[in-house]
Amino acid sequence: MEYLLQPWPWYVSGPLIALIMFSLIYFGKTFGMSSNLRTLCAIGGAGKTVKFFHFEWRSQLWNLTVVLGAVIGGFIAHQYLSVPTNIELNPKTIEDLSQLGFKNAGQSLLPNELYSWDAVLSFKGMLILVIGGFLVGFGTRYAGGCTSGHAITGLSSLQRPSLIAVIGFFIGGLIMIHLLFPLIFS
Amino acid sequence: MKFLKFLVVGIIFGIVLVKSEAVSWYRIYEMFKFESFHMYGIIGTAIITGIILLLLSKQLKFKNVDGKQINVPMKDRGVFRYILGGTLFGLGWALAGACPGPMYVLVGTGVFSMLIVILAAILGTYIYGVLKDKLPH
Numbered sequence: 001m002e003y004l005l006q007p008w009p010w011y012v013s014g015p016l017i018a019l020i021m022f023s024l025i026y027f028g029k030t031f032g033m034s035s036n037l038r039t040l041c042a043i044g045g046a047g048k049t050v051k052f053f054h055f056e057w058r059s060q061l062w063n064l065t066v067v068l069g070a071v072i073g074g075f076i077a078h079q080y081l082s083v084p085t086n087i088e089l090n091p092k093t094i095e096d097l098s099q100l101g102f103k104n105a106g107q108s109l110l111p112n113e114l115y116s117w118d119a120v121l122s123f124k125g126m127l128i129l130v131i132g133g134f135l136v137g138f139g140t141r142y143a144g145g146c147t148s149g150h151a152i153t154g155l156s157s158l159q160r161p162s163l164i165a166v167i168g169f170f171i172g173g174l175i176m177i178h179l180l181f182p183l184i185f186s
Numbered sequence: 187m188k189f190l191k192f193l194v195v196g197i198i199f200g201i202v203l204v205k206s207e208a209v210s211w212y213r214i215y216e217m218f219k220f221e222s223f224h225m226y227g228i229i230g231t232a233i234i235t236g237i238i239l240l241l242l243s244k245q246l247k248f249k250n251v252d253g254k255q256i257n258v259p260m261k262d263r264g265v266f267r268y269i270l271g272g273t274l275f276g277l278g279w280a281l282a283g284a285c286p287g288p289m290y291v292l293v294g295t296g297v298f299s300m301l302i303v304i305l306a307a308i309l310g311t312y313i314y315g316v317l318k319d320k321l322p323h
Contacts, residue, residue: 004195006203007205007206007207008197008202008206009226009227010223010224010225010226010227010231011227011231012206013202013205013206013225013228013231013232014206014209014229014230014231014232014234014235015231015232015235016198016200016202016230017202017206017228017232018200018231018232018233018234018235018236018239018316019239020195020202021232021236021242021292022236022239022240022244023195024192024254025240025250025257025258026250026256027191027192027195027250027251027252028250028251028252028254029192029261030224030258033285033286033287034285034286034298034311036286037286037307037308037310037311038311038315039309040308041311041312042195043310044259044308046312050312050315051315052315052316052318053312053315058261058290060257062189062192063192065189065192065193066193066196066199067195067196067290068193068196068291069192069193069194069195069196069197069198069199069200070196070197070199070200070203070287070291070294071196071200071290071291071292071293071294072196072197072200072202072294072297073196073197073199073200073202073203073204073207073294074200074203074204074290074291074292074293074294075200075294075295075296076197076200076201076294077200077201077203077204077205077294077295078204078294078295078296080206081201081205082204082205082285087207087210087212087213088214088220089212089213089221090216090221090222091217092219092221093212093216093221093222094282096219096221097212097215101201105212106212107208109204109210109211109212109292109295109297110210110211110212110283110292110297111211114211114283115297115299115300116208116299117299120299120302121322126302128281128283129299129302129303129306130302130303130306131278131281131306131307132278132281132282132283132303133278133282133289133302133303133304133305133307133309133310134277134278134306134307134310134313135274135277135278135279135281135310136275136278136279136282136284136285136286136289136293136303136306136307136310137278137306137307137308137309137311137312137314137315138271138274138275138278138310138311138313138314139271139272139273139274139275139276139277139278139310140271140275140285140286140307140311141271141272141298141310141311141314142267142271142274142275142314143268143270143271143272143274143275143315144261144262144267144268144287144320145261146286146287147229147273147279147285147286147287148285148286149261149270150261150303151229151233152229152232152233152236153236153258154261155233155234155236155237155267156232156233156237156239156240156258157236157237157240157258157260158235158237160257160290161261161262161263162261162266162268163190164265164268164269165218165268165269165271165273166272166274167269167272167277168268168269168270168271168272168273168275168276169271169272169273169276170218171269171273171276172272172273172274172275172276172277172278172279172280173214173217173218173276173277173279173280173312174218174276174280174282175273175276175277176218176276176277176288177215177218177219177280177299178218178273180269180277180281182289184281
Protein backbone atom coordinates (compact mmCIF):
# COMPACT_ATOMS: atom_id res chain seq x y z
CA MET A 1 0.00 0.00 0.00
CA GLU A 2 2.83 2.38 0.84
CA TYR A 3 4.26 1.73 -2.63
CA LEU A 4 0.87 2.50 -4.17
CA LEU A 5 0.69 5.89 -2.45
CA GLN A 6 4.04 7.06 -3.78
CA PRO A 7 4.36 8.36 -7.36
CA TRP A 8 4.55 5.41 -9.77
CA PRO A 9 7.74 4.98 -11.76
CA TRP A 10 7.66 5.36 -15.56
CA TYR A 11 8.33 1.67 -16.18
CA VAL A 12 5.12 0.80 -14.34
CA SER A 13 2.96 3.58 -15.77
CA GLY A 14 3.98 3.21 -19.42
CA PRO A 15 3.05 -0.49 -19.77
CA LEU A 16 -0.21 0.17 -17.88
CA ILE A 17 -1.14 2.84 -20.45
CA ALA A 18 -0.43 0.28 -23.21
CA LEU A 19 -2.77 -2.17 -21.45
CA ILE A 20 -5.48 0.51 -21.34
CA MET A 21 -5.08 1.03 -25.09
CA PHE A 22 -5.12 -2.71 -25.71
CA SER A 23 -8.21 -3.32 -23.60
CA LEU A 24 -10.16 -0.71 -25.58
CA ILE A 25 -9.06 -2.37 -28.83
CA TYR A 26 -10.04 -5.74 -27.35
CA PHE A 27 -13.49 -4.28 -26.63
CA GLY A 28 -13.74 -3.44 -30.33
CA LYS A 29 -13.04 0.29 -29.87
CA THR A 30 -9.93 2.44 -29.92
CA PHE A 31 -7.91 4.67 -27.61
CA GLY A 32 -8.49 8.31 -28.60
CA MET A 33 -9.30 11.02 -26.13
CA SER A 34 -9.59 14.04 -28.44
CA SER A 35 -12.45 12.43 -30.43
CA ASN A 36 -14.65 13.23 -27.45
CA LEU A 37 -14.29 16.94 -28.19
CA ARG A 38 -15.88 16.34 -31.59
CA THR A 39 -18.63 14.26 -29.99
CA LEU A 40 -19.35 17.09 -27.53
CA CYS A 41 -19.69 19.53 -30.46
CA ALA A 42 -22.15 17.14 -32.10
CA ILE A 43 -24.17 16.76 -28.89
CA GLY A 44 -24.31 20.55 -28.69
CA GLY A 45 -26.04 20.59 -32.08
CA ALA A 46 -23.08 21.59 -34.30
CA GLY A 47 -24.14 18.92 -36.81
CA LYS A 48 -27.10 21.03 -37.90
CA THR A 49 -24.85 23.59 -39.57
CA VAL A 50 -21.45 21.90 -39.97
CA LYS A 51 -21.14 18.61 -41.85
CA PHE A 52 -18.09 17.47 -39.85
CA PHE A 53 -20.28 17.20 -36.75
CA HIS A 54 -23.17 15.47 -38.50
CA PHE A 55 -22.76 11.89 -37.33
CA GLU A 56 -24.42 9.46 -34.96
CA TRP A 57 -22.86 10.71 -31.73
CA ARG A 58 -24.66 8.05 -29.70
CA SER A 59 -22.18 5.56 -31.19
CA GLN A 60 -19.48 7.46 -29.27
CA LEU A 61 -21.12 7.30 -25.85
CA TRP A 62 -18.72 4.50 -24.85
CA ASN A 63 -15.84 6.99 -25.22
CA LEU A 64 -17.59 9.65 -23.13
CA THR A 65 -17.98 6.92 -20.52
CA VAL A 66 -14.19 6.50 -20.57
CA VAL A 67 -13.95 10.28 -19.98
CA LEU A 68 -16.34 10.06 -17.05
CA GLY A 69 -14.21 7.24 -15.65
CA ALA A 70 -11.05 9.31 -16.14
CA VAL A 71 -12.55 12.14 -14.07
CA ILE A 72 -13.52 9.67 -11.33
CA GLY A 73 -10.07 8.06 -11.55
CA GLY A 74 -8.45 11.47 -11.13
CA PHE A 75 -10.56 12.07 -8.05
CA ILE A 76 -9.77 8.66 -6.52
CA ALA A 77 -6.04 8.94 -7.21
CA HIS A 78 -5.84 12.45 -5.79
CA GLN A 79 -8.05 11.90 -2.72
CA TYR A 80 -7.26 8.35 -1.68
CA LEU A 81 -4.12 7.13 -3.43
CA SER A 82 -1.70 10.00 -2.86
CA VAL A 83 0.37 11.23 0.02
CA PRO A 84 1.53 14.85 -0.18
CA THR A 85 4.81 14.71 -2.07
CA ASN A 86 6.60 17.11 -4.35
CA ILE A 87 7.14 16.14 -7.95
CA GLU A 88 10.81 15.26 -8.21
CA LEU A 89 11.71 17.67 -10.96
CA ASN A 90 15.21 18.24 -12.20
CA PRO A 91 16.66 21.10 -10.06
CA LYS A 92 17.63 22.75 -13.35
CA THR A 93 13.95 22.77 -14.37
CA ILE A 94 12.95 24.37 -11.06
CA GLU A 95 15.64 27.02 -11.57
CA ASP A 96 14.52 27.70 -15.19
CA LEU A 97 10.92 28.04 -14.05
CA SER A 98 11.75 30.39 -11.21
CA GLN A 99 13.46 32.69 -13.74
CA LEU A 100 10.21 32.69 -15.74
CA GLY A 101 8.34 33.68 -12.57
CA PHE A 102 7.03 30.24 -11.55
CA LYS A 103 7.58 29.77 -7.81
CA ASN A 104 7.18 26.48 -5.90
CA ALA A 105 7.60 24.34 -9.04
CA GLY A 106 6.60 20.73 -8.38
CA GLN A 107 4.72 21.36 -5.14
CA SER A 108 1.42 20.83 -6.90
CA LEU A 109 0.38 19.16 -10.17
CA LEU A 110 -0.15 22.49 -11.92
CA PRO A 111 1.34 25.96 -11.35
CA ASN A 112 -0.77 28.43 -9.37
CA GLU A 113 0.61 31.08 -11.70
CA LEU A 114 -1.64 29.65 -14.43
CA TYR A 115 -4.44 27.70 -12.77
CA SER A 116 -5.36 29.50 -9.53
CA TRP A 117 -8.56 31.54 -9.84
CA ASP A 118 -6.57 34.72 -9.28
CA ALA A 119 -4.49 33.90 -12.35
CA VAL A 120 -7.42 32.66 -14.41
CA LEU A 121 -9.45 35.80 -13.77
CA SER A 122 -6.69 38.10 -14.96
CA PHE A 123 -6.75 39.07 -18.65
CA LYS A 124 -3.40 37.51 -19.46
CA GLY A 125 -4.12 34.37 -17.45
CA MET A 126 -7.46 33.81 -19.13
CA LEU A 127 -5.93 34.42 -22.56
CA ILE A 128 -3.19 31.82 -21.94
CA LEU A 129 -5.67 29.08 -20.99
CA VAL A 130 -8.07 29.90 -23.82
CA ILE A 131 -5.33 30.01 -26.47
CA GLY A 132 -3.73 26.84 -25.08
CA GLY A 133 -7.04 24.98 -25.08
CA PHE A 134 -8.03 26.29 -28.50
CA LEU A 135 -4.76 25.11 -30.06
CA VAL A 136 -5.17 21.69 -28.46
CA GLY A 137 -8.71 21.33 -29.81
CA PHE A 138 -7.98 22.70 -33.27
CA GLY A 139 -4.63 20.95 -33.65
CA THR A 140 -5.76 17.49 -32.55
CA ARG A 141 -8.70 17.44 -34.93
CA TYR A 142 -6.57 18.77 -37.80
CA ALA A 143 -3.97 16.11 -37.08
CA GLY A 144 -6.65 13.48 -36.49
CA GLY A 145 -5.54 12.53 -32.99
CA CYS A 146 -3.64 13.49 -29.87
CA THR A 147 -1.19 11.77 -27.55
CA SER A 148 -3.44 8.75 -27.06
CA GLY A 149 -4.51 8.31 -30.70
CA HIS A 150 -1.20 9.11 -32.40
CA ALA A 151 1.68 8.78 -29.92
CA ILE A 152 0.40 5.65 -28.15
CA THR A 153 -2.01 3.85 -30.52
CA GLY A 154 -0.59 5.06 -33.84
CA LEU A 155 3.06 4.41 -33.00
CA SER A 156 2.23 1.07 -31.35
CA SER A 157 0.68 -0.01 -34.66
CA LEU A 158 3.67 1.41 -36.58
CA GLN A 159 1.71 3.95 -38.61
CA ARG A 160 3.65 6.56 -40.57
CA PRO A 161 1.02 9.35 -40.26
CA SER A 162 1.27 9.06 -36.48
CA LEU A 163 5.04 9.38 -36.58
CA ILE A 164 4.67 12.57 -38.63
CA ALA A 165 2.05 13.86 -36.17
CA VAL A 166 4.26 13.13 -33.14
CA ILE A 167 7.16 14.95 -34.82
CA GLY A 168 4.72 17.86 -35.21
CA PHE A 169 3.77 17.63 -31.51
CA PHE A 170 7.43 18.08 -30.66
CA ILE A 171 8.05 20.90 -33.12
CA GLY A 172 5.13 22.78 -31.54
CA GLY A 173 6.13 21.96 -27.96
CA LEU A 174 9.76 22.94 -28.48
CA ILE A 175 8.82 26.24 -30.16
CA MET A 176 6.47 27.06 -27.29
CA ILE A 177 8.87 26.21 -24.45
CA HIS A 178 12.13 27.46 -25.92
CA LEU A 179 11.07 30.43 -28.07
CA LEU A 180 7.68 31.65 -26.85
CA PHE A 181 7.83 31.03 -23.07
CA PRO A 182 10.60 33.62 -22.55
CA LEU A 183 8.36 36.15 -24.38
CA ILE A 184 5.11 35.21 -22.63
CA PHE A 185 6.53 34.87 -19.11
CA SER A 186 9.10 37.50 -18.33
CA MET B 187 -24.53 -2.76 -17.99
CA LYS B 188 -22.54 -2.66 -21.23
CA PHE B 189 -20.85 0.66 -20.45
CA LEU B 190 -19.45 -0.53 -17.12
CA LYS B 191 -16.25 -1.90 -18.65
CA PHE B 192 -15.55 1.48 -20.28
CA LEU B 193 -16.12 3.24 -16.98
CA VAL B 194 -13.63 0.90 -15.30
CA VAL B 195 -11.04 1.41 -18.06
CA GLY B 196 -11.50 5.18 -17.68
CA ILE B 197 -11.06 5.03 -13.91
CA ILE B 198 -7.84 3.04 -14.25
CA PHE B 199 -6.65 5.48 -16.94
CA GLY B 200 -7.30 8.44 -14.62
CA ILE B 201 -5.49 6.81 -11.72
CA VAL B 202 -2.46 5.87 -13.85
CA LEU B 203 -2.17 9.37 -15.31
CA VAL B 204 -2.23 10.99 -11.86
CA LYS B 205 0.10 8.48 -10.22
CA SER B 206 2.58 8.68 -13.11
CA GLU B 207 2.52 12.51 -12.85
CA ALA B 208 1.84 12.63 -16.62
CA VAL B 209 -0.98 15.08 -15.81
CA SER B 210 1.51 17.57 -14.41
CA TRP B 211 2.16 20.78 -16.33
CA TYR B 212 5.68 20.71 -14.83
CA ARG B 213 6.43 17.27 -16.28
CA ILE B 214 5.46 18.45 -19.76
CA TYR B 215 7.69 21.51 -19.43
CA GLU B 216 10.56 19.34 -18.18
CA MET B 217 10.06 16.95 -21.11
CA PHE B 218 10.30 19.69 -23.72
CA LYS B 219 13.39 20.99 -21.92
CA PHE B 220 14.94 17.50 -22.19
CA GLU B 221 15.74 17.75 -18.49
CA SER B 222 14.18 14.48 -17.41
CA PHE B 223 13.73 10.98 -18.76
CA HIS B 224 10.42 10.52 -16.90
CA MET B 225 7.92 11.36 -19.67
CA TYR B 226 10.05 9.70 -22.35
CA GLY B 227 10.13 6.61 -20.15
CA ILE B 228 6.34 6.56 -19.84
CA ILE B 229 5.61 7.16 -23.53
CA GLY B 230 8.49 4.91 -24.66
CA THR B 231 7.52 1.91 -22.53
CA ALA B 232 3.86 2.41 -23.48
CA ILE B 233 4.76 2.23 -27.17
CA ILE B 234 7.11 -0.74 -26.78
CA THR B 235 4.51 -2.65 -24.74
CA GLY B 236 1.85 -1.65 -27.27
CA ILE B 237 3.92 -2.88 -30.22
CA ILE B 238 4.51 -6.22 -28.50
CA LEU B 239 0.83 -6.66 -27.56
CA LEU B 240 -0.39 -5.82 -31.07
CA LEU B 241 2.21 -7.99 -32.83
CA LEU B 242 1.52 -10.92 -30.50
CA SER B 243 -2.23 -10.66 -30.96
CA LYS B 244 -1.73 -10.63 -34.72
CA GLN B 245 0.59 -13.67 -34.58
CA LEU B 246 -1.76 -15.59 -32.30
CA LYS B 247 -4.83 -14.47 -34.29
CA PHE B 248 -6.27 -13.12 -31.06
CA LYS B 249 -9.97 -12.24 -31.31
CA ASN B 250 -11.74 -9.26 -29.77
CA VAL B 251 -14.99 -9.45 -27.76
CA ASP B 252 -17.02 -9.54 -30.97
CA GLY B 253 -15.07 -12.56 -32.18
CA LYS B 254 -13.31 -10.53 -34.87
CA GLN B 255 -9.60 -10.18 -35.53
CA ILE B 256 -7.94 -7.51 -33.35
CA ASN B 257 -8.05 -4.36 -35.41
CA VAL B 258 -6.45 -0.92 -35.02
CA PRO B 259 -8.07 1.84 -37.10
CA MET B 260 -5.68 3.05 -39.80
CA LYS B 261 -5.01 6.78 -40.15
CA ASP B 262 -5.55 8.35 -43.58
CA ARG B 263 -2.49 8.93 -45.74
CA GLY B 264 -1.05 12.39 -45.81
CA VAL B 265 1.73 14.59 -44.50
CA PHE B 266 0.55 18.18 -44.34
CA ARG B 267 -2.32 17.79 -41.90
CA TYR B 268 -0.19 15.69 -39.56
CA ILE B 269 2.80 18.00 -39.42
CA LEU B 270 0.78 21.23 -39.27
CA GLY B 271 -2.03 19.98 -37.04
CA GLY B 272 0.55 18.25 -34.87
CA THR B 273 2.57 21.45 -34.49
CA LEU B 274 -0.52 23.47 -33.51
CA PHE B 275 -1.43 20.80 -30.98
CA GLY B 276 2.13 20.80 -29.62
CA LEU B 277 2.02 24.56 -29.08
CA GLY B 278 -1.18 24.22 -27.06
CA TRP B 279 0.01 21.12 -25.21
CA ALA B 280 3.13 22.88 -23.96
CA LEU B 281 1.28 26.09 -23.05
CA ALA B 282 -1.67 24.57 -21.18
CA GLY B 283 0.45 21.62 -20.04
CA ALA B 284 -2.36 19.18 -20.70
CA CYS B 285 -3.50 17.10 -23.65
CA PRO B 286 -7.12 15.89 -23.98
CA GLY B 287 -6.79 12.87 -21.64
CA PRO B 288 -5.18 14.70 -18.71
CA MET B 289 -7.61 17.63 -19.10
CA TYR B 290 -10.50 15.49 -17.95
CA VAL B 291 -8.45 13.74 -15.29
CA LEU B 292 -7.33 17.06 -13.79
CA VAL B 293 -10.93 18.17 -13.34
CA GLY B 294 -11.31 15.07 -11.17
CA THR B 295 -8.33 16.12 -9.05
CA GLY B 296 -10.19 19.35 -8.30
CA VAL B 297 -8.61 21.75 -10.80
CA PHE B 298 -11.88 23.30 -11.97
CA SER B 299 -10.16 26.09 -13.87
CA MET B 300 -9.24 23.33 -16.35
CA LEU B 301 -12.87 23.52 -17.51
CA ILE B 302 -11.91 26.76 -19.28
CA VAL B 303 -9.20 24.90 -21.22
CA ILE B 304 -11.72 22.15 -22.08
CA LEU B 305 -14.29 24.68 -23.31
CA ALA B 306 -11.61 26.39 -25.41
CA ALA B 307 -10.59 22.99 -26.81
CA ILE B 308 -14.21 22.28 -27.77
CA LEU B 309 -14.30 25.69 -29.48
CA GLY B 310 -11.05 24.89 -31.32
CA THR B 311 -12.50 21.58 -32.49
CA TYR B 312 -15.64 23.38 -33.67
CA ILE B 313 -13.66 25.98 -35.62
CA TYR B 314 -11.66 23.18 -37.25
CA GLY B 315 -14.95 21.58 -38.33
CA VAL B 316 -16.09 24.86 -39.84
CA LEU B 317 -12.82 25.47 -41.72
CA LYS B 318 -12.08 21.83 -42.57
CA ASP B 319 -12.75 22.01 -46.31
CA LYS B 320 -10.70 25.19 -46.70
CA LEU B 321 -7.60 23.78 -44.98
CA PRO B 322 -4.88 21.84 -46.80
CA HIS B 323 -4.79 18.17 -45.73
